[in-house]
Amino acid sequence: MSGDNDTALREFVTSRLPRLRRSSFLMCGDWRMAAELTRATLARLVADSRRGVVADPDVYAYADLMEACRRRNRRREHVFVASPGAAGVEAESILLLDALHKLTPRCRAVLVLRHWDGFDADATGAMLDLEEDQVIAYERAGLAALEKLLGESEAAMAG
């Protein structure tokens, strides 16, 4: 993607923005923050693409977004913040978000990229600066922890 091609850039942003925002929400649990982080990431992508320094826009965008979420999550206080005016979500969704946020940021990022965005282990590794083996290890550990956490939550709710 050339930095001069504004049309291609706009198409890319239009197509990727919703998905990036959802990934961001899964990472931070706050729609407002997710929108802000996604906007900032895509703005950097546009600016850097125009300078011709972006080799793979998808890798750039997701890598930047995951890093931004990781930094922002240090100050996170709530599991879930709904968008203004939106109806609440089901209790199961809150439990899932809660379980996700009990994982380490890198583990959570691997699960989001692999199971929500559908990237393979190689691309996920490129986005998170990890070896493929590490991605697989994080994924395995993350799924196991998530399953355990969800099981505990469901048991607690049933009890």
Add this chain to the structure above:
Amino acid sequence: MSGPLNRLLEHVLEGEPELGDEVDAVFRRAAKLRRRRTQAVLLAGAGTAGLIVALGYLLTATLLDPPPATMTTSTAVVTTAPSPPPAPAPTVTDRVLEVVEPLIEGRQLTVVPASQRRGDGWREYGIADDQGRARGTVQVAVFDVRKKWCFPVAAEPDACARADHAGDLEFVRYDDVSDPDRQVRQTLARRIDGNRVLAVMAAGETDAGTQRGKPGLTGAQVEQVATDDRVLAAFGKAENCDDGCPAFATPVR
């Protein structure tokens, strides 16, 4: 769990807000980011340029400094740090000398720079001829006197001399060249009703014979110096010939 996790996550996203003008917001933000980066680059460039100029100046100043002087001896090499150029001697304008010197030079004589002495309320200048031979001194002093002070008469300590006038000054000449080995020309002057007296004395070289013993200034020139407003003004208001004051042939007090 990949399939189920994917489906579970879809439920989590059910409350997703509308996109609105997010795409335009991204491009607006990108434009803003670009402007900020341009400003940062310009500022960094200006800072770098300033740094280069400063370093260049320092480097140039260092390189242009004179190299240390090196002296080689048979036993050792002694290197001395470059010494700063000698500071010019403070230029003290001697406004008394400005009046005296032209008159001296008009008589083919010179004021010997090394002979100049000064103190509180007095100045003294050694005079030499064109062959460098001493031709006596010129002494100028200022004295604070009482209101009732009068011009002395050498022969009668209690008498007062009748003064001549020149403008707002009154003066008396006391020339004594009767002794060829001690020829003196002196004038005392003061402002009418003033309480400061200016004494100017040109004394010839003593014991040098009639010709060489002549004072460096004529009686008229001594009077001219004594009645020149610039001379009295050349002394500070607090000056009073006291400590180290030259002995005048006709004392003021």
